[in-house]
Amino acid sequence: MLTAKRRTLLAGVAAGLLAMTSLSGAALAQDQVTINYLADNQPSTVASAEALIAAFEAANPDINVELETRPPGGEGDNIIKTRLATGQLPDVVSYNSGSLFQALNPTQHFVDLTDEPWQATVVDSFKSVVTGSDGRIYGAPHGTAMGGGILYNKPIYEELGLSVPKTWAEFMANNEKIKAAGKVPVIQTFGTTWTSQLFVLGDFFNVLAENPTFAEDYTAGKAKYATTPAAVRGFEHQAEVFSAGYLNEDFQAATFEEGVVKIATGEGAHYPMLTFSISNIQELAPENIGDVGFFAIPGDDAAKNGLTVWMPNGYYIPKTSQHVEEAKRFIAFIQSPEGCKIDMESSGISGPYLISGCDLPADIPPSVADLQTYFQQEGTTAPALEFLSPVKGPALEQITVEVGSGARSPEDGAKLYDEDVRKQAQQLGLPGW
Amino acid sequence: MAALTESAPVDRAMPAARGRRSPYPAWFFLPAAVIYGVLFLAPTFASFYFSLTRWTLSNSVFIGLDNFVQFFREPFLVQGLVNTVIYAVLTSGLKVVIGMALAVLLTSNIIARGYLRSVVFFPVLVSTVGVGITFTVLMHPTQGMINEGLALLGIKGPGWLTDPKLALISVALVDVWKGVGLATVIYIAGLVAIPKDYYEAARIDGATKWQNFWYVTLPLSRPATATVITLSFIGGLRTFDLIWAMTKGGPGFASDTVASVIYKQYQAGFYGLSTAGNVVLFILIGLLVVPLTMILNRKQGHE
Numbered sequence: 077m078l079t080a081k082r083r084t085l086l087a088g089v090a091a092g093l094l095a096m097t098s099l100s101g102a103a104l105a106q107d108q109v110t111i112n113y114l115a116d117n118q119p120s121t122v123a124s125a126e127a128l129i130a131a132f133e134a135a136n137p138d139i140n141v142e143l144e145t146r147p148p149g150g151e152g153d154n155i156i157k158t159r160l161a162t163g164q165l166p167d168v169v170s171y172n173s174g175s176l177f178q179a180l181n182p183t184q185h186f187v188d189l190t191d192e193p194w195q196a197t198v199v200d201s202f203k204s205v206v207t208g209s210d211g212r213i214y215g216a217p218h219g220t221a222m223g224g225g226i227l228y229n230k231p232i233y234e235e236l237g238l239s240v241p242k243t244w245a246e247f248m249a250n251n252e253k254i255k256a257a258g259k260v261p262v263i264q265t266f267g268t269t270w271t272s273q274l275f276v277l278g279d280f281f282n283v284l285a286e287n288p289t290f291a292e293d294y295t296a297g298k299a300k301y302a303t304t305p306a307a308v309r310g311f312e313h314q315a316e317v318f319s320a321g322y323l324n325e326d327f328q329a330a331t332f333e334e335g336v337v338k339i340a341t342g343e344g345a346h347y348p349m350l351t352f353s354i355s356n357i358q359e360l361a362p363e364n365i366g367d368v369g370f371f372a373i374p375g376d377d378a379a380k381n382g383l384t385v386w387m388p389n390g391y392y393i394p395k396t397s398q399h400v401e402e403a404k405r406f407i408a409f410i411q412s413p414e415g416c417k418i419d420m421e422s423s424g425i426s427g428p429y430l431i432s433g434c435d436l437p438a439d440i441p442p443s444v445a446d447l448q449t450y451f452q453q454e455g456t457t458a459p460a461l462e463f464l465s466p467v468k469g470p471a472l473e474q475i476t477v478e479v480g481s482g483a484r485s486p487e488d489g490a491k492l493y494d495e496d497v498r499k500q501a502q503q504l505g506l507p508g509w
Numbered sequence: 510m511a512a513l514t515e516s517a518p519v520d521r522a523m524p525a526a527r528g529r530r531s532p533y534p535a536w537f538f539l540p541a542a543v544i545y546g547v548l549f550l551a552p553t554f555a556s557f558y559f560s561l562t563r564w565t566l567s568n569s570v571f572i573g574l575d576n577f578v579q580f581f582r583e584p585f586l587v588q589g590l591v592n593t594v595i596y597a598v599l600t601s602g603l604k605v606v607i608g609m610a611l612a613v614l615l616t617s618n619i620i621a622r623g624y625l626r627s628v629v630f631f632p633v634l635v636s637t638v639g640v641g642i643t644f645t646v647l648m649h650p651t652q653g654m655i656n657e658g659l660a661l662l663g664i665k666g667p668g669w670l671t672d673p674k675l676a677l678i679s680v681a682l683v684d685v686w687k688g689v690g691l692a693t694v695i696y697i698a699g700l701v702a703i704p705k706d707y708y709e710a711a712r713i714d715g716a717t718k719w720q721n722f723w724y725v726t727l728p729l730s731r732p733a734t735a736t737v738i739t740l741s742f743i744g745g746l747r748t749f750d751l752i753w754a755m756t757k758g759g760p761g762f763a764s765d766t767v768a769s770v771i772y773k774q775y776q777a778g779f780y781g782l783s784t785a786g787n788v789v790l791f792i793l794i795g796l797l798v799v800p801l802t803m804i805l806n807r808k809q810g811h812e
Contacts, residue, residue: 150776157778179778181565266671269759326651328671328760470777471585471762478761483673492584499579499779503563505570 112166124423215390224278282375297508311486469496597745608692641754673763699733
């Protein structure tokens with residue numbers, strides 16, 4: 077068995093070498109510079125990347141862009157870290173901003189993009205999540221801002237005469253009525269484990285509303301999830317919807333794609349999710365896109381109702397790149413009004429862009445309009461914890477699966493998560509841990 | 510770990526080689542020794558050192574035994590250890606029993622014997638990840654073929670991979686399905702090698718078929734049993750690919766094994782911690798397998 081594995085490995089390496097030589101051969105023959113661009117393999121990302129590359133190559137015949145894709149989530153983190161360690165990252169990389177980007181030690185590994193002219197159009201809130209410890213800016217925004225909240229099915233709300241809840245109690249009351257009408261109140265999709273985290277991560281606006289200094293204290297090791305009542309509430313919410321029997325029957329095995337179709341077609345009334353999934357609805361259930369609305373996860377106080385916001389991925393250039401100038405031209409093109417328009421047309425609109433002058437058209441889906449409302453008001457958005465603190469544990473999605481299926485109590489889950497983040501803080505060498 | 514898996518056959522060859530002078534000059538061994546040293550010895554010792562550090566991609570800090578302390582504090586590690594042993598015992602036990610039964614069947618005068626043998630061996634050749642993905646689909650609690658079949662019989666099938674109590678056992682059963690072909694082939698070789706004289710003598714003594722199996726076949730196939738147990742036990746202890754393809758250690762942490770816990774630490778960027786985990790796995794396999802091989806080889810006596 078072992079030798080067989082080694083043999084496949086060798087064959088893989090050989091094939092890789094062959095591919096590399098043939099690529100450089102082609103580039104030489106056409107007297108062009110080839111730059112490689114690594115993005116995640118989500119269909120909407122790929123569609124947008126391909127459209128951007130085609131337009132860029134047409135405008136810059138001397139540059140050829142090759143798209144490589146990687147899986148999203150933990151597997152993708154692994155690929156990025158391994159390729160970074162071996163100096164094999166391509167010329168342009170799209171990767172998370174915030175804590176995951178900070179974990180890559182940007183000052184050491186990436187090209188400083190502070191003085192690029194397009195930075196003038198980038199919104200400040202994005203700049204702060206791609207800034208290194210030296211205060212320089214290392215990234216450009218890739219796509220739109222996201223909200224973490226609850227997608228809801230508008231026809232069900234109309235049929236039962238429900239209104240958008242402003243408090244958790246109202247939300248649970250809505251669920252009760254939906255269940256009484258014989259429908260599924262809440263969709264969960266633990267077959268795709270990361271989707272289980274929304275009740276906890278998307279509740280962070282409410283945590284901050286009650287504890288404005290939570291993020292700093294958390295980074296310093298002074299505040300913990302388990303000992304902060306507002307922070308435990310996310311875990312409690314998740315346990316409540318399970319124990320009330322509000323979940324779809326196949327919630328343990330259903331996948332993200334199935335969940336997206338369910339919420340669009342009314343197989344369930346609520347789906348806690350990030351709003352980037354709106355582009356998945358456009359792709360998987362386009363005729364139902366008008367049936368989906370969006371609201372923030374409600375807290376205890378109707379007066380303090382607001383949305384937890386995620387910043388998009390950033391584009392970065394590794395210092396190992398041989399073609400920094402060409403890579404910069406590619407990124408500048410994407411940040412231009414033309415690039416923004418191409419992205420909007422090819423990936424579907426799922427939220428506001430972080431480039432000034434890149435405004436959404438009037439005919440946007442209702443869920444995006446709902447999302448935009450939070451951005452247009454003062455004080456109704458707060459960044460997710462991962463953009464305020466570098467401390468993020470890797471096991472949260474397993475813990476929330478357990479809490480969300482009744483296998484572990486919410487208090488226990490919060491405690492376990494505190495244990496989990498300690499390793500991250502130690503790995504980063506933070507004081508106080 | 511590679512050294513461990515290969516140690517069983519090497520040990521058996523040793524007594525013959527020992528004491529006899531090697532027919533080759535010393536330099537003859539050099540290429541192999543260099544490859545072994547660079548690719549196996551050096552990384553092994555490097556990993557012992559790095560398990561005592563907290564390292565990133567570019568630098569490392571010596572922290573003593575902190576990684577091991579942290580690793581054993583992992584709330585899911587204890588369950589992972591227990592799961593690993595359950596998995597190893599379950600898969601190797603079932604492979605011995607089913608492999609033996611199939612080998613007896615496939616050495617009898619059954620029609621289409623060659624075809625049936627290849628059918629049993631076929632799953633061994635299929636990619637583990639492919640098998641994992643296929644069975645994940647088959648075991649889907651509501652749309653999977655297994656539960657739909659059970660529903661036709663009026664039985665409500667369980668959530669094979671979504672019930673925390675069942676997930677590990679379901680994966681172990683798939684592992685048996687995939688690996689039993691190899692055990693069967695080893696047993697077929699063992700059974701064919703048993704001299705016919707024993708069966709003739711047994712027949713003269715008036716032994717029943719059952720006695721034939723119990724007193725002749727079973728004891729004389731002990732070398733095959735030892736090989737099957739050792740291989741599948743080590744395979745079970747360090748199992749990773751099938752579990753990762755089917756449950757990723759889930760739901761929650763219900764089917765985590767030591768190997769999947771280690772991988773998750775590596776994936777999260779806790780390189781020192783995952784290196785420490787590998788050292789723990791190395792020691793665990795050593796502690797369980799070295800005595801096991803000694804017992805199996807001793808009982809087997811004079812071959």
